Amino acid sequence: MLPSQLSSGDVIADRRADYAKMLAEGGEPASAGELMEQALELVPHWAAGWFTLATYREKAGDAPGAIAALNEVLALDAGDVFGARLKLAVLGAVAVPDRPPSLYVERLFDDYADRFETSLVGKLGYSVPGKLAALIAGTADISTHFQLAVDLGCGTGLFGPEIRGRVDRLEGFDLSKGMLAKAAEKGVYDHLGQADLSLEPLLSGVFDAGLAPGRADLITAADVLMYLGDLHGVMAITRMLAADNAVFAFSVEDAEHPEGYVLRHSLRFAHSEAYVREVLADHGFAVQDLARSIIRMDAGKPVHGILFITRKSA
The missing domain is CATH 3.40.50.150 (Vaccinia Virus protein VP39)
Known part of the structure; x- marks a missing residue:
């Protein structure tokens, strides 16, 4: 499933994430990112939420913000099931890896x-x-x-x-x-x-x-x-x-x-x-x-x- 579909375990955070998704789909990624930031204040250890925030920030043209969010993902998810290191490489923040994480490919x-x-x-x-x-x-x-x-x-x-x-x-x-x-x-x-x-x-x-x-x-x-x-x-x-x-x-x-x-x-x-x-x-x-x-x-x-x-x- 997509990272944005993975529950945070907190009803209020999930509701804010759902609203953020609606804003992103409506062409407002910056506003979506702000709502995701509010959700993550409630659940700061939500790796999927940080990955989703990185996606919104990237779409809004905020590459440094996307990189910061992706680094949070890696800190929370050592197996890199979301492929955060690949995204970091595309954004020029890390060297291009030889291959994607196996967990990422399997889940995908x-x-x-x-x-x-x-x-x-x-x-x-x-x-x-x-x-x-x-x-x-x-x-x-x-x-x-x-x-x-x-x-x-x-x-x-x-x-x-x-x-x-x-x-x-x-x-x-x-x-x-x-x-x-x-x-x-x-x-x-x-x-x-x-x-x-x-x-x-x-x-x-x-x-x-x-x-x-x-x-x-x-x-x-x-x-x-x-x-x-x-x-x-x-x-x-x-x-x-x-x-x-x-x-x-x-x-x-x-x-x-x-x-x-x-x-x-x-x-x-x-x-x-x-x-x-x-x-x-x-x-x-x-x-x-x-x-x-x-x-x-x-x-x-x-x-x-x-x-x-x-x-x-x-």
């Missing part, structure tokens, strides 16, 4: 699971699963059928139906239990498991599930890597999962920048082609094909992405 997608497909596909024109599957099928000199496919960050399982007919066994892993429940409803995965894209949690989740290293001949990550900055960790996982000559197919948001990666105001990362190629080479993967495409809309604007088909060297 658990809340989003029920409306994910309606919103992403229906409203935002999300198209990566079909485009990535087509690129796999159309890339020369790679297999058209796979024994074992591992779908990293499978979400609600949108990619599963696109590839199911070309794999003997399909496994999906995601951090969000809510997303995994939706993926299970599709009935296309042979196994689904909860796992993180940070190195140790994912290795524990995947290998405890019975998937030995070096068994997968197809690994996919559709619209997942934008929730990571530094890609070396996930590439180490991919290398360990992949058999010799295995295919790794994935998408990134295009940084449209000559090198490195950037954190955008959406709190997603975008990567340059040069950076991705460098990381792939470091882990023994070669690019077989790539395509640039609009992968979805965001706030009425197209989000440009790069789809990669790569292969692990023998």
